[in-house]
Each structure stands twice: as structure tokens, then as C-alpha cells.
Amino acid sequence: MKQIKRMFRMHRIFVAQELKRMMEYKGDFLTGIAGFLLGQFFNLLFLWIIFSQIPSLMGWTIEQIVFIYGFSLIPKGLDHLLFDNLWSIGYFTVRKGDFDKYLTRPINPLFHVMVEKLQIDALGELIMGFALICVTLPQLAIEWSIVKILLILVVIPFATMIYVGIKTATAAIAFWTKRSGNITYMFYMVNDFAKYPVTIYNNLVKVIITYIIPFAFTAFFPANYILTGDNPLFNIGLTVLISIVIMVIGVLIWNRGIKAYESAGS
Numbered sequence: 001m002k003q004i005k006r007m008f009r010m011h012r013i014f015v016a017q018e019l020k021r022m023m024e025y026k027g028d029f030l031t032g033i034a035g036f037l038l039g040q041f042f043n044l045l046f047l048w049i050i051f052s053q054i055p056s057l058m059g060w061t062i063e064q065i066v067f068i069y070g071f072s073l074i075p076k077g078l079d080h081l082l083f084d085n086l087w088s089i090g091y092f093t094v095r096k097g098d099f100d101k102y103l104t105r106p107i108n109p110l111f112h113v114m115v116e117k118l119q120i121d122a123l124g125e126l127i128m129g130f131a132l133i134c135v136t137l138p139q140l141a142i143e144w145s146i147v148k149i150l151l152i153l154v155v156i157p158f159a160t161m162i163y164v165g166i167k168t169a170t171a172a173i174a175f176w177t178k179r180s181g182n183i184t185y186m187f188y189m190v191n192d193f194a195k196y197p198v199t200i201y202n203n204l205v206k207v208i209i210t211y212i213i214p215f216a217f218t219a220f221f222p223a224n225y226i227l228t229g230d231n232p233l234f235n236i237g238l239t240v241l242i243s244i245v246i247m248v249i250g251v252l253i254w255n256r257g258i259k260a261y262e263s264a265g266s
Contacts, residue, residue, distance in 0.1 A: 059199075060197050060199075060200070063136045063139045063140055064136075064140065064197075064227060065196060065197065066132050066135070066136050067132065067133060067136040067137070067140060067223060067226075067227065068195065068196065068197060068219060068220055068223040068224075068227075069132060069195045069196070070128070070129045070130070070131070070132025070133040070135075070136065071129065071133060071219055071222065071223040071226070072129070072191075072194055072195045072218065072219030072220075072223070073125045073126065073128055073129030073132070074126065074129045074130070074133075074156055074159075075156055075157075075159035075160040075162070075163060075218045075219070076125060076160075076163060076191065076218065077122050077123075077124075077125030077126035077129055078122075078126070078156070078157070078160045079160050079163035079164055079167075080119050080121075080122035080125055081118065081119055081120070081122035081123070081125075081126070082114070082115075082118070083114050083163070083164045083167065084117065084119040084122070085113055085114060085116050085117040086113060086114065086164070086167040086168060086171045086184075087167070087171070087181065087184065088113075089113060089171040089172070089174055089180075090170065090171040090173070090174045090179065090180040090181035090182075090183065090184045091179065091181035092179075092181075093174075094174040094175060094178055094179070094261070095174070095178045095179050097263050099261065099263075100263050103258075103261075109258065110168070110251065110254055114164075140227065142226060142227060143229055148225075148226070148229065151225070151232060151236050152222070152226060154236070154240070155222045155236050155239050155240065156222075158239055158240045158243040158244075159217065159218040159219070159222060159239060159243065160218075161243040161244070161246065161247045162214060162215065162217060162218050162239075162242065162243045162246050162247075163188075163191070163218065164247065164250070165243065165246035165247035165248075165249065165250035165251075166184075166187055166188070166213065166246060166250065167184055167188065167250075168247070168250030168251065168253070168254050169246075169249055169250040169253045169254070170183045170184040170187050170188075171184055171254075172250070172253045172254040172256075172257035173253075173257070174257075175257030175258065175260050175261045176257065176260055187213055190208065190209060190213045190215055191215040191218065193205060193208075193209045193215065193216075194209055194215035194216050194218055194219040194220055195219060196220075197220060197224075198210065198216050198220045198221075214242050214246070217238065217239040217242050217243070218239075221234070221235040221236075221238070221239055222235060222236060222239055
């Protein structure tokens with residue numbers, strides 16, 4: 001318990017320092033959010049053009065698809081906001097030998113990497129996600145209950161853990177190869193498929209995004225439970241289980257990588 005309190009205290013310190021740094025560059029912060037919102041606008045415009053000609057897609061209405069799309073941005077945005085520094089490990093931190101600093105401080109290296117930076121431009125994702133959910137909710141016949149609301153609140157951090165676990169595992173490959181950012185990017189881009197209903201894809205894509213790189217559990221399956229109320233054991237329970245497994249695998253690979261790490265530099 002004492003260790004957990006210490007970690008939370010350290011996290012608050014890192015966040016406070018990062019916010020101070022960002023306030024010196026308000027233009028970059030606003031530009032980042034505006035750029036992301038503009039990109040999402042064009043994605044939604046593309047969907048609207050398609051659905052103006054096709055009233056539904058494999059039985060899914062545009063309101064349902066936009067709701068799933070919006071929900072997908074919540075765990076992705078939280079990952080982007082809180083844990084985006086993992087990208088640096090695979091791209092340049094290990095290759096330049098800068099990872100040594102994490103090993104010389106009395107803080108768990110993985111925890112230190114995760115909390116060192118805060119990506120405020122991720123608020124663009126979160127704002128867009130909540131906005132899309134709020135816009136589509138009145139048009140969807142969703143049956144609400146206390147249990148459903150509690151399950152939604154529980155599943156969001158676990159869905160975020162899937163992103164974090166995958167990034168941790170792929171970033172840790174750099175401890176052996178010195179650079180693994182492209183591997184992380186390759187895995188991470190699969191999440192684009194999770195923004196839409198899994199049922200519209202062929203069997204190969206379904207298997208990949210459900211059981212191999214399980215991004216479908218970051219968006220579609222939890223959102224499907226919200227929309228239909230069906231099969232919470234699978235849609236919510238399996239999301240929680242898979243997220244724990246992915247995170248454990250990521251931490252194990254990371255710890256093995258730490259043992260194999262040799263300082264490098266240019």
C-alpha cells in the first residue's frame with residue numbers, strides 16, 4: 001500500500017511538471033488538438049458520404065457505427081494522454097543510450113517511462129469521442145441500468161490497458177534490436193479496424209483483431225454491449241480478461257528486455 005501511494009505521488013509530480021512545460025507552448029497544444037479534430041471531421045465526412053448512398057452496412061446504421069467510432073476514441077485517447085511516452089522507447093531512447101537514466105533513478109523504469117510525459121493533444125480524441133457518443137445517444141434505443149453503467153465505467157480502463165500492453169511489449173523489443181518503433185506502429189495501426197463493427201469484415205480480419213491483436217475489445221465488443229445489452233460475459237468479461245493477459249505479457253517481455261539491455265549510443 002505504501003508503494004502504491006508513493007507511485008501515485010510521483011505520478012502527480014510528473015504530471016504537474018509536464019503541465020508547466022506545456023503551458024510555455026500553448027500554440028503547439030492548441031494546434032495539436034485542432035489538427036486531430038480536423039482529421040476526425042474528415043473521417044466522419046467520409047462515413048456520411050457512404051451512408052448517404054447506403055442506408056445501412058451489414059445491418060448497422062450510421063448512428064450505431066458513429067457510436068462505436070466515438071467509443072473507440074475513449075480508451076485510445078486515454079492511452080494517448082497518459083502512456084504515449086512508450087513510443088519513444090522503440091524509436092530513439094534505447095538506440096541513443098538515453099534509457100540509462102531510467103535505470104539510475106529509484107523508480108521502476110516502466111512506471112517512470114509511462115508517467116514521464118503527458119500528451120495533452122490527446123484531449124482532441126477524448127473530446128471527439130464524447131461528442132460523437134452524446135450526439136448519437138438520443139437516436140439509439142439503448143436500455144440503461146445501474147449495472148450497465150457500472151460495467152461501462154469498469155471496462156474503459158481495461159480497454160485502455162490493451163493499448164498499453166501491446167505498446168509495452170512491442171517497445172520492449174528495442175532492448176534486443178535497439179529500435180522497434182516500426183513494429184509498434186505496425187501493431188498499433190490495426191486498431192483502425194476496431195473503429196467499425198467487426199461483423200463487416202471477412203473471417204481473417206475478424207480473427208486477427210479479435211484474438212491475435214485484440215483491438216476489437218477496445219471498442220466494438222464493449223460498445224456492442226452498450227447498444228444491445230447482449231452477452232456481458234463475453235463483451236465485457238472477455239475484454240477484462242484479455243486486457244490483463246496482454247498487460248502481463250507486455251510487462252514480462254519488458255522485464256526480460258531490461259535484463260538483456262546494453263547501453264548504446266551514437
